[in-house]
Amino acid sequence: MINIIGYSEAKLALLFTEWGEKSFHVHQVLNWIYHRGVEDFSEMTNISKSLRAKLDDYFFIGFPRIEKKTVSKDGTTKYLFCLDDDSRIESVWIPDTGRKTLCISTQVGCRLACTFCLTGTLGLKRNLTSAEFVGQYMAVNRALPEEDRITNVVIMGMGEPLDNYEPVVDGLRLMVSPEAMAIGNRRITLSTSGLVDKLEQFQGEDIHVNLAVSLNATEDSTRDRIMPINKKYPIRVLLDALRKHPLKKSRRITFEYVLLKGVNDTHADAVRLAKLLKGFPCKINLIAFNDFEGVDCQSPSRETVLDFQNYLISKNYTAFIRKPRGEDILGACGQLAAETLAVS
């Protein structure tokens, strides 16, 4: 049996045609699942009994199981999911004034092995299915009281989204579809380390969620060392691909830059970064490195971070320092995987 959660609208339409059913039933089914949250096909009362029976034979409706919830002193909440094969993944719910963001995972582990990232130390255990990908949002939203429901999604949890291409693209289409999850595309951000071949494929999908790119260095020699994917797709190649990114009016690419003490945090780096990004409609998100056990990286001083930001601002860039959230529960950027490690 197949989980209907995450099953794409296009595939469902195809299946209904095969079954000799009218395609408008697809929207009714999606509405029952994603808007009304039914967990049983028998509850879909405006659908014929015979179609309900076919659906029931072919599909089930299943969400990933929340195994543990850990709440930080700043309100950030980490959800540990236990998947059907006992793999563990994490999502992080981050409350802020006016928005509640869910950071979701795309893989168990990650094969890209960035040296500063805890998820990278796991290696790739496996890709998530589209059901597990969108299921994180569904499961957390159902567990939250009305006033805390998710308003924004960032695909910045465990894994490299473009390395799990099809399930992520199927999931994104469901997220933005008004018939399904109906999250506005401006409220979704996909973060990638820069898999250029997949990025180019993604640019042709006509999906207009926000794009964030983990640049993290201004010279290939440094980026090669901290993000091995750079050996395949060096900075220049990545930026050339991004220059062609189909941006809607008034939208910008976000460049993420994790500041690592003595590695990429000097004034010369700030100068090079300003030069590299010249002419890009972009925002820069500076992230002071978040620590975890056994890692050979350090966070720069607050002063270094502020100097770096101020230089970029002086060059007319929009540059933010990302507020660390949920550090006390290992819920901040790059800290996800601890629980996965603990149980594996």
Ligand code: SAH
């Ligand atoms: N694989 C994707 C998305 C997951 S990582 C990517 O690399 O973009 C999400 C963000 O966390 C990336 O910008 C990454 O550079 C950052 N990150 C990883 N480890 C970190 C750490 N220890 N401290 C701060 N940020 C980190």
Ligand code: SF4
């Ligand atoms: Fe993977 Fe992103 Fe971590 Fe790099 S930073 S190892 S791409 S999850």
